[in-house]
Amino acid sequence: MKPATSAARQTIHHLRELTHRQQIVLAGRAAAGIWAALRAWGFQEQVVLIPANTCYIVLWAVLHSGNHPLLVDVDRRTGNLTVEGLEQHRAARPAAVIPCHMYGLPAPMTAICQWAHANGVKIIEDAALALGATVEGQPAGSYGDASILSFGLGKMVDHQVGGALLTDDPAFAREVRRLLADAPLWNDTLRDLTNEWNSLYWALHQFEAQNPRLLTLYPPLFALYADLTVYQLAPHDWMGLPALLRQFPHQQARRTQLVALYDAALGIQPEQYLENKTLCQPLQRPAGTLLWRYPLLVQPQVRDELLRHLWEQGIHEATRWYPALRPMTTALAPQLSQPLTPVAETLGASIINLPLGEGIGETALQRIVEAIQAFEMNI
Ligand SMILES: Cc1ncc(COP(=O)(O)O)c(C=O)c1O
Structure with missing residues (x-):
């Protein structure tokens, strides 16, 4: 077997071991998986809860697939979706929901899956930040009708x-593979464009809250860069x-060792959720958490x-x-009315x-x- 083909096969083997899933479809990026899943289910102009x-x-992947993103507010302790939050949007008749294990903190997937199945809603489990985490006893990535890494x-x-x-x-995986096979191949031009867009986004998002007029730039930038949402990789x-x-x-x-060092040095007891009593506080870490980075909540006026x-x-x-x-959602999809999401803000x-x-x-x-x-000493 050629080394390149073998690399893709070995990747699939490792991912199967890590997630216990039967079908692993390699994609250029996780966003391409979201796009392909929504297309493979035949969704167009459907509400997708994110x-x-x-x-x-x-958000880009949902818009690019031809569907309507609807923002759902999250749990203030973990930053993750809850069934209570989803239930508020049942009347919107969503076709799909994309729960994320934010920062490697497991989302309550058993409850979310029950809610989704009861309401005929497809689940795309976003484990982009959570490979290696355990969610209610199972690997992150093992829950969704589709899961992405x-x-x-x-x-x-x-x-x-x-x-x-x-x-x-298997039939869904076949359809996803078929759709992704038509995507452009990752190349130097896409790499340059991605770097270009990342720099622009970093600059914009820092100032969008203080200067909302910057938001008018998102629609033309989306038109320029939205194709970066979907690509595939060559075997090599x-x-x-x-x-x-x-x-x-x-x-x-x-990672686990470093988290313990941060906790000790910052005087943080991870099992304690502090409700904004101090300048910096941790998020609550459900069992099975594997932190992606070390998240801290800092009082907004000094963050x-x-x-x-x-x-x-x-x-x-x-x-x-x-x-x-x-801000970006209302700029890119002004025709959709979005619910208030004060916790996320x-x-x-x-x-x-x-x-x-x-x-x-x-x-x-x-x-x-x-x-x-x-x-902290100086404020
Ligand atoms: C939470 C989350 N979901 C999905 C993605 C999409 O991953 P990718 O960049 O591979 O498309 C990212 C990262 O960019 C992410 O942070």
């Missing part, structure tokens, strides 16, 4: 590019991934000041992902994510914590 704090590319830049397994759709339905593009997946158990252990302080100290890996999706204005995983050692972690503590 968390109001998820990654913007989920990402191996893009900064993900749990960072191969810079790549994603997968998982399912147990998978060559580096099996080795990364083999190292993953070691990385998982390292950006703290980030600036960290960036000035050279700590550029501290980020404010993920911002609330309302507060979380978006409070969240910072500190680095975990590969590039970070104990000294760097200590420096980040000290920088946060110095900031």
Whole structure:
């Protein structure tokens, strides 16, 4: 077998072991899996429920598939969807829901699946940030009618590019494969365009809250860059991934170790949820959590000041992902009326994510914590 073909096969083998799914469809990225799933089910102009704090590319994938995203507010303790939140939108007759395990915190999938099945709603489980997490005793990625994984830049397994759709339905998997086979192949032009768009988005989203006129730029930018939502990889593009997946158990252990170090250095007891009593507080971590990055909620009035302080100290890996999706959603789909999503907005204005995983050692972690503590002392 050619090494390239074998790389794709080995990737599939590893993913099957990690998620226990029968069908693994490799895709250029996770967003392509969302797009293909909605198309494969034949959905057009249907309502698709998405968390109001998820990654913007989920919104793009829904729009690009020809469907209508409806934002659902989330649990303030975890940033994840709840059945209570979904129930408020039953009257909208959604065709699908895309629950996400935000930051590697398991969403309540048993309850969400029960709700979805009772209401004839398809589930796309978004495990893009949660490979390796356990959700109510089962691997993340093992719940959805379709589940998606990402191996893009900064993900749990960072191969810079790549994603997968998982399912147990062979006929559905065949249709997804057929749709993805027509997608453009990842190439240097797509890479350049992706870098271009990422830089533009980073610049825009930082200022969109303080200068809402910037939102008028999203529709023309979506027209320019929406094609980046769906692509496929050539067999040789998978060559580096099996080795990364083999190292993953070691990385998982390292992540867990770093989380314990952050907790100890910041004086955080993860089982305690503090309800905004302190400047920085953790999200609540359900059993099975495997953190993607180390999320902290910072009081919104000083969040950006703290980030600036960290960036000035050279700590550029501290980020404010993920911002609330309302501004971009209303700019891209002004014809849809979106419900209020105050929790997602507060979380978006409070969240910072500190680095975990590969590039970070104990000294760097200590420096980040000290920088946060110095900031706390001065306010
Ligand atoms: C929560 C979430 N869902 C989905 C995606 C989409 O992943 P990809 O970039 O592989 O399309 C991302 C990442 O970009 C993400 O953070």
